[in-house]
Amino acid sequence: MAFIDDYNFEYLKNEAETLVLKELSRQLEVYSTPICRCNDCIVDMAAMALNKVKPLYRVSLLGSFYTASAMDEKSYARSVREAVFNAIEQVKKNPSHDTAAAAGDEAAE
Numbered sequence: 001m002a003f004i005d006d007y008n009f010e011y012l013k014n015e016a017e018t019l020v021l022k023e024l025s026r027q028l029e030v031y032s033t034p035i036c037r038c039n040d041c042i043v044d045m046a047a048m049a050l051n052k053v054k055p056l057y058r059v060s061l062l063g064s065f066y067t068a069s070a071m072d073e074k075s076y077a078r079s080v081r082e083a084v085f086n087a088i089e090q091v092k093k094n095p096s097h098d099t100a101a102a103a104g105d106e107a108a109e
């Protein structure tokens, strides 16, 4: 049996993912200029932001034991906001598909 089958990694979670997705949804909600919101672009934004922020792995069973200090949380939240903001701009400027392929052409510049 392989190592990966010998142990249960099911509860190993990257909390950064939850925080980035929450922040992405929040920023897109108030995003004023037209932007493609197709699945490809949204998932791209999430991946890009997640590659910028420090991973925040925890074992979900022991979740409450793994709490960062208030200061860490504050600077972490800021890094998430910045990473998400930059990812949105990046994907907007350079979507992984033709802008013409996006639904409608409202995003045309």
Ligand SMILES: [Zn+2]
Pocket: 036, 037, 038, 039, 040, 041, 042, 095, 097, 102
């Ligand atoms: Zn798109």
